[in-house]
Amino acid sequence: MAGHKIGALAKRTGTNAATIRYYEGIGLLPRPDRQDGNQRRYGEDDVGRLTFIRRCRDFGFSIEQVRTLSSLVQDRSRSCLEARDLAQGHLVAIRAKLRELKALEKSIAQFVEVCDAECVGGPGPDCVILDDLSGARPIATSCCAAA
């Protein structure tokens, strides 16, 4: 019988087999044909669909958003502008996240730096870092900028 087994599909799309079954369970992937022994068999269209899903997920779209996107793929009479708008909204969120993460990286890098500079001596009650984190005094200057 033709078609990929679930393991092959998993490998080809970089998806865990359990995840594939999970997607089937929540209706994100259609129920595939079964071989005599009840094992799932997938075709090339399934490869495409799953690739699409994984790519969207990698892009940070939620399952529900992927569902929407998927239906756009199915129903081409609707505008791909809907997809554009979804992506656009997503882009805004990503840029916000990016800003946050950059600030975070800076803060933690400073944390490590200060630690290296001031706590090199090893164990002891003198660590300024942990005090900073508990916020007894303003943090920004000596150690970590508040998020």
Next chain:
Amino acid sequence: MAGHKIGALAKRTGTNAATIRYYEGIGLLPRPDRQDGNQRRYGEDDVGRLTFIRRCRDFGFSIEQVRTLSSLVQDRSRSCLEARDLAQGHLVAIRAKLRELKALEKSIAQFVEVCDAECVGGPGPDCVILDDLSGARPIATSCCAAA
């Protein structure tokens, strides 16, 4: 009776009251004194502790990592170098995440751009974007770089 009620602590630390109870439940915050009517009362040390926790969480440390960090705060005889190393490891993870997110931003921005350029006409079966996402052909050139 002195001390903050849970709502006040929540407001001061920017934490949901339910989350405070949750932290208490998992042993991240100590059980506070109770007022006559069984309501929790918190002191300044609790403000510090919770601020510490929230800040670590904002920094992306997991609850378990915060637990470790917390114990370092309690027990100053141990080295703050442990905290440094935890932070260092975390920094590496953050930088990886940052790289991913940057690539993602670029991809999605391109997605939107191409959409604007090629799909302006509105609805129709000609949308190249959705085809790209399902990976029938390599994506990088016309639309989105693979993650």
Next chain:
DNA sequence: TATACAAGTTGAAGTAACTTGAGGTTCAAG
């Protein structure tokens, strides 16, 4: 003082997006 309503209490269940585990069947190779 009565009343209303905001804020507190508990325990349980819900959330996202899977992952892991138990216990059993089927396939493919030697």
Next chain:
DNA sequence: CTTGAACCTCAAGTTACTTCAACTTGTATA
């Protein structure tokens, strides 16, 4: 024919909370 990998289903576990229901307590006002 046997062995072991890959498959099957269903249930429960994961993270870090949030939400809900049903109830009690605290506080401000008429």
